[in-house]
Amino acid sequence: MTTLETTPSLLTDAGHALRAACDHLIGLRSPEGWWKGELQTNVSMDAEDLLLRQFLGIRTEEDTAEAARWIRSEQRADGTWANFHEGPAELSTTIEAYTALRLAGDPPGAEHMRAASQQVRAMGGIEASRVFTRIWLALFGEWPWRDLPVMPPEMIFLPSWFPLNVYDWACWARQTIVPLTVVTAYRPVRGLPFELPELRTGRAPRRAAGGGWEAAFGALDRVLHRYERRPSRALRRAALRRAVDWVVARQEADGSWGGIQPPWVYSIIALHLSGYDLDHPVMRRAIGGLDRFTVRDEKGRRLEACQSPVWDTALAINALLDAGTPADHPAVTGAADWLLREEVTRTGDWAVRRPGLPPGGWAFEFDNDGYPDIDDTAEVVLALRRLDRPGVRPAIERGVRWMAGMASADGGFAAFDADNDRPLCTKLPFCDFGAVIDPPSADVTAHVVEALAKERPGSPVLRRAVIWLLKAQEEDGSWFGRWGANHVYGTGAAVPALVAAGVRPGHSSVRRAVAWLERHQNDDGGWGEDLRSYRDPGWIGRGASTASQTAWALLALLAAGERSPAVERGVRWLVERQRPDGTWDEPYFTGTGFPGDFYINYHLYRLVFPISALGRYLRRDRELS
Numbered sequence: 001m002t003t004l005e006t007t008p009s010l011l012t013d014a015g016h017a018l019r020a021a022c023d024h025l026i027g028l029r030s031p032e033g034w035w036k037g038e039l040q041t042n043v044s045m046d047a048e049d050l051l052l053r054q055f056l057g058i059r060t061e062e063d064t065a066e067a068a069r070w071i072r073s074e075q076r077a078d079g080t081w082a083n084f085h086e087g088p089a090e091l092s093t094t095i096e097a098y099t100a101l102r103l104a105g106d107p108p109g110a111e112h113m114r115a116a117s118q119q120v121r122a123m124g125g126i127e128a129s130r131v132f133t134r135i136w137l138a139l140f141g142e143w144p145w146r147d148l149p150v151m152p153p154e155m156i157f158l159p160s161w162f163p164l165n166v167y168d169w170a171c172w173a174r175q176t177i178v179p180l181t182v183v184t185a186y187r188p189v190r191g192l193p194f195e196l197p198e199l200r201t202g203r204a205p206r207r208a209a210g211g212g213w214e215a216a217f218g219a220l221d222r223v224l225h226r227y228e229r230r231p232s233r234a235l236r237r238a239a240l241r242r243a244v245d246w247v248v249a250r251q252e253a254d255g256s257w258g259g260i261q262p263p264w265v266y267s268i269i270a271l272h273l274s275g276y277d278l279d280h281p282v283m284r285r286a287i288g289g290l291d292r293f294t295v296r297d298e299k300g301r302r303l304e305a306c307q308s309p310v311w312d313t314a315l316a317i318n319a320l321l322d323a324g325t326p327a328d329h330p331a332v333t334g335a336a337d338w339l340l341r342e343e344v345t346r347t348g349d350w351a352v353r354r355p356g357l358p359p360g361g362w363a364f365e366f367d368n369d370g371y372p373d374i375d376d377t378a379e380v381v382l383a384l385r386r387l388d389r390p391g392v393r394p395a396i397e398r399g400v401r402w403m404a405g406m407a408s409a410d411g412g413f414a415a416f417d418a419d420n421d422r423p424l425c426t427k428l429p430f431c432d433f434g435a436v437i438d439p440p441s442a443d444v445t446a447h448v449v450e451a452l453a454k455e456r457p458g459s460p461v462l463r464r465a466v467i468w469l470l471k472a473q474e475e476d477g478s479w480f481g482r483w484g485a486n487h488v489y490g491t492g493a494a495v496p497a498l499v500a501a502g503v504r505p506g507h508s509s510v511r512r513a514v515a516w517l518e519r520h521q522n523d524d525g526g527w528g529e530d531l532r533s534y535r536d537p538g539w540i541g542r543g544a545s546t547a548s549q550t551a552w553a554l555l556a557l558l559a560a561g562e563r564s565p566a567v568e569r570g571v572r573w574l575v576e577r578q579r580p581d582g583t584w585d586e587p588y589f590t591g592t593g594f595p596g597d598f599y600i601n602y603h604l605y606r607l608v609f610p611i612s613a614l615g616r617y618l619r620r621d622r623e624l625s
Helices: 008-027 044-056 061-073 091-103 111-122 131-138 153-157 169-184 210-231 233-249 261-273 283-291 311-322 330-342 374-384 394-403 424-426 443-453 460-471 488-499 508-519 546-560 564-575 605-624
Strands: 295-297 299-305 591-594 598-602
Touching: 008 311, 008 564, 008 605, 044 091, 044 261, 044 443, 061 091, 091 111, 091 131, 091 299, 153 233, 153 311, 169 233, 169 261, 233 283, 233 394, 261 283, 261 295, 261 424, 283 295, 283 443, 299 311, 311 330, 311 374, 311 605, 330 374, 330 394, 374 443, 394 443, 443 460, 443 605, 460 488, 488 508, 508 546, 546 564, 564 605
Parallel strands: none
Antiparallel strands: 295 299, 591 598
């Protein structure tokens, strides 16, 4: 390990930066006690919102104009749209954005529209777009329903032990698939005031090549198409009733489904087609709830695909405490009391795989009591255990019991479910976009290890999770990041967790991780990893430096006991790039929804993680001095 004497000037500068950052963070807290940064995604959210409103007959000129302004502002110079900042052109996102702008009145002959349509055709046209995009187009007669893969509503009757039952899907996928089976059974068509010939190539859609499961499911899809022409009327009616009841039972208090956009919009359409008029209480809550996810500013109107108040609040508490903020500071205690009120106390779909496990834990969103998640629960436990507040200890005990009980059979931890790792779902022709199962991941397992190391040291569940995490290390010394970009995130989570669990900083796994981080530090002293690393290994550990990713690397190096030039240069990067108001600019997306397909810019990441990194850096220096 290389040692370096910390310079007094850097310590002083880091202290100033930390105080400014803490002041900015405290200033962002809501009066109710929580923090919530914007979750910025790509413009498909906004395009699909306009298409939803068009389908329901509730689209207004004001909403359309504001959304169109935002969509135009995100168009790239070549006429396309990307899924993340400075990312490559994305065909389906471009098709959906273009269609939304046609709804807004942009003529196909306008320069920006001609550029978009030319690029769409060059990338393969509508025929090469993902299934979900073609479903949206089918709703308006711009793609034939018969040419889409079939997912019949009768699948709702499959028992939980049978392959491809709805609980084989990840929670976000099952909540999307079930209403979609209703939509595709009705096959509605409501025409647009225009057609989209300029986005077509005339070529047949590409089909998956090869044999194995892909070929088998291709054959199954052909059988299902034949069934769709003459389904059993009694069975179809029963399946539609069961599916609709399933959907209604899972609506959250805020009107959403799972607090995320895909199941929300498809559930609205499914219920509408099933006879729920727009004045029905379920529909009023659903449509009205979208306003809470709407951001309006000088750039226009845009929707968040999700919201993260529980996650953000737990991260903020931990960051402030890392920075030396007193545990009795009103911002900390108020946030803790809010988190206690957010504890999930009811049983959800997770109990299908873990019957008998008492409920507990925390969800990601304001209202998502049906789907608490393991990652949030671990972070909340790490925050609350540092505080002496009424009700904290019983809530922690319930959360830890639930979290530990959600270990998968291999000892690792996924985000929402246990043993949700059957790969058959991923082979279906319907599933060409996004992760549809929820297997254990290194970053979630690491957060659980860190929490269990504090709450259940020496426990069998902790030992198995540590073994899982050590085995999950990549050959190059890094860890894959499922929910953050990417190997920098995974490594930044794994190293502190392993050290907290008793793995010595000199252990070979830790040393290999440190070496990987040092090899991938940018020349400017920061760290960054482009989201293309999920599909192109050449991007692993490479990308423009960002505040959040630099902080993740520093957290790992500090946990490993590093006093090296890499640490000093990383801290200097944060200090020198801090804005006058105490935060950092970060246009790059560093959060992951679906690896390879869907990404998030968590606007609070650029602040909470640097605070934790600077706070731990200064604390280490005090402890060593």
